[in-house]
Amino acid sequence: MELKQYKLNFLYQETFALTKRLFIQLQRRPSTLLAGILQPIIWLFLFGALFSKAPEGFLPGVDSYGNFLGAGLIVFTAFSGALNSGLPLMFDREFGFLNRLLVAPLASRLSIVLSSFFYITILSFVQSIVIMIVSFILGYGWPDFYGLGIVFATLILLVLFVTAISLCLAFVLPGHIELIALIFVINLPLLFASTALAPISFMPNWLGWLASVNPLTFAIEPIRIAYTQTMNLELVALQAPYGDLTCKSCISILFSLTVFSLIIIRPLLNRKLN
Amino acid sequence: MNYIQVKNLSKSYSDIDALKDLSIDIEAGILFGILGPNGAGKSTLIKILATLVEPNSGEVFINNINLIKNPRKIRELIGYVAQDIALDKILTGRELLDFQSDLYHMKKKEKYERIKTLINQLEMNDWIDRKCGTYSGGMKRRIDLAAGLLHLPKVLILDEPTVGLDIESRNIIWQLLKDLKNDGMTIILSSHYLDEIDKLADSLVIIDAGKVIAQGKPALLKEKLGGDRITLKVREFSTQEESKKICEILSSIDGISRIIINKAQGYSVNFVVEKEKDLLTKLKVELAFSKFEIFSLTQSQPSLDDVYLQATGKTLLDAEISMTGKRDLKKESKQSMR
CATH class of the missing domain: 3.40.50.300 (P-loop containing nucleotide triphosphate hydrolases)
Known part of the structure; x- marks a missing residue:
């Protein structure tokens, strides 16, 4: 029992040190944080302006396009941040810093992964909150207390899911060039093939199908409900070609994807870190 | 243990x-x-x-x-x-x-x-x-x-x-x-x-x-080599045949041992002479008899390089040079990456 407590203390100490290192890097090179906040805000302004003269009732259930877009941009910000989370690890691998960690008698090498999760989750939350505040100032609404809880729970699931994949890629790919190229290829197509910018009813059939199986959509729709209606998990959030999905279903699917991704990356992390 | x-x-x-x-x-x-x-x-x-x-x-x-x-x-x-x-x-x-x-x-x-x-x-x-x-x-x-x-x-x-x-x-x-x-x-x-x-x-x-x-x-390894180490050249760049002949001459002299040809250094001949004996005069005579002139002759205390030379027939420096260009450091780095 005492031994377990020791191990837990050690795990806490090393995870805290690893996370602290990532935040010191962020503090001294804040450009990633700023770019991650600025990009969606610019999108919010530009897209909001682009559709500002759209006819009334153009989008069912929302007052304005900005009101519709907010959820998509919050998710996109968290998604982009999480997708990039493998980069620091990739650089550590390439420049040999990872060896410094691997030679140390870590209580568990899980701390290397945990620190990335903590860092990206906190970073995504900060970025998302800034975007939510800007959306509010622009008059695009603010979720109620229950809705706010759903927003953050959904973001945590999405961040865990995408961070797991990104860390996995950081171990599998040969270098940062390949990782950046893959992030570049994945990022925008996944955004456009989701309901971030337009509802499924606006899309051609094939794109509608793609959007309704896109994990981003399962995160966007419950958040959109939190923004546009009084939050209720039984409300229909997504009218997919294969049937209607409630908020609860969307979050359940996201939860399953997260658990599945964590299970499948475990053997790879074990092999690479042990 | x-x-x-x-x-x-x-x-x-x-x-x-x-x-x-x-x-x-x-x-x-x-x-x-x-x-x-x-x-x-x-x-x-x-x-x-x-x-x-x-x-x-x-x-x-x-x-x-x-x-x-x-x-x-x-x-x-x-x-x-x-x-x-x-x-x-x-x-x-x-x-x-x-x-x-x-x-x-x-x-x-x-x-x-x-x-x-x-x-x-x-x-x-x-x-x-x-x-x-x-x-x-x-x-x-x-x-x-x-x-x-x-x-x-x-x-x-x-x-x-x-x-x-x-x-x-x-x-x-x-x-x-x-x-x-x-x-x-x-x-x-x-x-x-x-x-x-x-x-x-x-x-x-x-x-x-x-x-x-x-x-x-280190001291024991060097001591095992025996006496002083001699590097002999009869020309700046000898041929292998020439060096082999010199080896034959040297091996006939009592007190000279561990004769090797150093290919990387222009087929120079390296050998060990027993400390107590003055063999260099005899060596010069024998070489002259076979119509060889000494181009250079260096005498030194045995070093770790000599230990390496004795075992591999090349100096560490030569081994370094021969490896230059042969290694793909980028590939090696990728292979050792976790």
């Missing part, structure tokens, strides 16, 4: 055999040198000892703990200073040491005291609070060494720690290694600098192409 035992270690990377059935024993509290040219397998051996690379076969025991079965326990015992210094450029030296001490689960008071001691010991006071990205090669090496020593390891493993360093940094590191050894730490130092190993090592192994070619105390 020896403190560190390496038994029949083999490791290959796709098509390259980095280590072939290598066995060494290391006593506690000594500075043990691993000498060999680039590409000999030193770094692979060091990485296995540091638990970073798993061998294909063989066993390693440190303080009777099986390294392959209990790598975590071994990590508590060792400090590792890699050949390629990997520092976080954004952190200051002090922050890096603080970070490293947390990875070794040191208590707050203990870590601050230890960091302070190491800063003084390695003369880092003036620049420790600057970011690592601004450090010179010598500073980087010193901070890296400090990081490896934070938790007072029982065994310190260093992979070519003085490559490319300025004299001041090298001397500081050498002095520190001597002090650490005097305090009872076991130090494993790989190097391709002969003078470094000769000056510092109590015992050493010479590796070539993944195999042990000599092992023991």
